[in-house]
Amino acid sequence: SQQGEEDPQALSIQEGENATMNCSYKTSINNLQWYRQNSGRGLVHLILIRSNEREKHSGRLRVTLDTSKKSSSLLITASRAADTASYFCATDKTGGSYIPTFGRGTSLIVHP
Amino acid sequence: EAGVTQSPTHLIKTRGQQATLRCSPISGHTSVYWYQQALGLGLQFLLWYDEGEERNRGNFPPRFSGRQFPNYSSELNVNALELEDSALYLCASSLEYRGETQYFGPGTRLLVL
DSSP: OOSEEEEOSEEEEETTSOEEEEEEESSOEEEEEEEEEOTTSOEEEEEEEETTOOEEEETTEEEEEETTTTEEEEEEOSOOGGGOEEEEEEEEETTSOSOOEEOOOEEEEEEO | OOOOEEEOSEEEEOTTOOEEEEEEOOTTOOEEEEEEEOTTSOEEEEEEEETTEEEEEOSOOTTEEEEEOTTSOEEEEEOSOOGGGOEEEEEEEESSTTOSOOEEOOOEEEEEO
């Protein structure tokens, strides 16, 4: 089974609204990353948060990490049609092989 | 600076044939990773190469193999193709061994008929 699982599977919002997607994982991690994928193309790295960090910001993106709940959230504020994509979380397990484990993604559609 | 490149962009094969996919990492990156993204299954880790050596392998049969060349580019070979091998194959590179952030190429879409 996947280490990281995103929720919801799909999200449809209007431009200007905020989008929140969540990632839950099973084992202790060194870090968690969020990636974006536009319509079956390559993934683009968005943000990395380490296990000793609780929140990070990058432009309109805000990521939180709660290691006690083994969960992370990605908030996109003031969404734009160009934010339409699939979003994946990837976890690097503690004591693992340094291979990030990806979830199945959240498909975000932002309507203009 | 050029990103990760992959070729071909699309590949159509029939069952039983062999497929070869190619990847060129970002200049200066020594690690190359291969992933399979089948519909609805997310990214599944296939192989990791660093400095010409296979460092790790995902849960895939031996007919999935590859290699990394002295210039750090890489090939993924899939022998005896099966219908379920149809997927997007993504290559990623990172700056160093156990690099935290991976940079992905656009992928090769393989269709097995």
